[in-house]
Amino acid sequence: MPQPSHRYFIINKPPNMVSQFVSTDEVGLLGDLDFEFPDGTHAIGRLDSHSEGLLILTTNKKVTNLLFMGEVPHKRTYWVNVGHHVSEQTLQLLRTGIGIRVKGGVEYITNPCEVEIIPRPAILTKHKNETYENIPNTWLEMTLTEGKFHQIRKMVRVAGHRCKRLVRVSIEALELGDLPPGGVREIDETEFFRLLKIKNWQS
Numbered sequence: 001m002p003q004p005s006h007r008y009f010i011i012n013k014p015p016n017m018v019s020q021f022v023s024t025d026e027v028g029l030l031g032d033l034d035f036e037f038p039d040g041t042h043a044i045g046r047l048d049s050h051s052e053g054l055l056i057l058t059t060n061k062k063v064t065n066l067l068f069m070g071e072v073p074h075k076r077t078y079w080v081n082v083g084h085h086v087s088e089q090t091l092q093l094l095r096t097g098i099g100i101r102v103k104g105g106v107e108y109i110t111n112p113c114e115v116e117i118i119p120r121p122a123i124l125t126k127h128k129n130e131t132y133e134n135i136p137n138t139w140l141e142m143t144l145t146e147g148k149f150h151q152i153r154k155m156v157r158v159a160g161h162r163c164k165r166l167v168r169v170s171i172e173a174l175e176l177g178d179l180p181p182g183g184v185r186e187i188d189e190t191e192f193f194r195l196l197k198i199k200n201w202q203s
Contacts, residue, residue, distance in 0.1 A: 006060035007038055008192040010174065013055045014181040015127075019046040030057070035184040048150060053078070053168035054176040058192075066198050067171075073145035074196065077170045079121055080152055082161035086138040090159045091115050094142070100154040110155060114143040125181060127165050137164065172197045 013019065017028035020043060027049060030037075037057065044056040044063050056063070067074060094115045102108040118141045138161075142152060153163045169176045174195040179185055193201040 005189060006058060007041070008060070008063075008187045008189060009035075009037070009041070009057040010176070010179065010185050010187065011055050011057060012176055012179040012181050012183045013047050013052055015050055015052050018049050019043045019055055033182055033184060045147065047168060051166040051168065052181065053166075054171060054174070055168070056171070056174070062201070066193075066201055067196060070198070072197075074172050075143050075145055075170075076147065076168060077141065077143045078152060079118070079124070079165075079167045079169055080140040080142055080156065080163060081120075081127075081165035082138050082140065082156050082163055084136050084138065084161060086117060086140065086159075086161065090161070091117070093159055094155055098155050098158050100148070100151065100158055102148055108148065110148075110151065111144070111146050113145070114141075116141050121167075123178060124167065 011030070011033065013030075014028075017030070017032065018025075019030065021029055021031045021041075023029060030043065038059055040059040041057050042059075042061075044058060044067060047053065047055055056067075094113070096112055097109045099107045099109050118139050120139050140156075144151065148154075152166060156163050167176075172195060174187075174192070187195075193199075
């Protein structure tokens with residue numbers, strides 16, 4: 001009997017949901033989404049419960065190693081809303097590397113990354129933190145090739161800004177697009193790996 005092929009999905013994870021199907025805590029779970037995922041589906045990487053956006057789900061256990069353990073790091077792009085106006089000096093600090101605390105209290109200097117100020121993305125639904133529109137805030141687009149625990153939140157905090165909203169919008173060429181919060185999109189296997197720029201997935 002031939003082995004059944006694996007399946008691949010992206011979701012637009014809403015806030016207040018963890019990136020897992022099971023938890024001992026009273027939290028929103030991936031299983032709460034209005035979709036019947038096949039047995040063995042699991043998330044690749046994580047978004048913390050307050051963060052939103054693109055999350056990969058699949059039945060293929062090899063994807064984690066292919067995506068995160070390869071020789072070439074994969075780009076991940078986020079839309080980040082922070083309090084107050086962001087100066088050019090702060091942008092340059094975020095771009096070139098900033099010291100954050102990681103596991104064990106060790107200071108880690110982040111790798112260079114891409115950071116630009118952008119208009120508020122019109123495609124995004126309103127968020128509770130955006131109620132007071134008269135309070136100064138800035139939207140940033142940040143593209144990183146690493147993902148330390150709460151890295152972006154820590155980076156902007158060290159730079160003097162509070163992260164009010166964090167939305168992952170792409171991993172390489174795999175994009176969230178117009179998928180609504182809580183939405184699920186299934187992707188063909190070949191297209192999935194092409195968009196992630198992973199060439200050795202069949203080996």
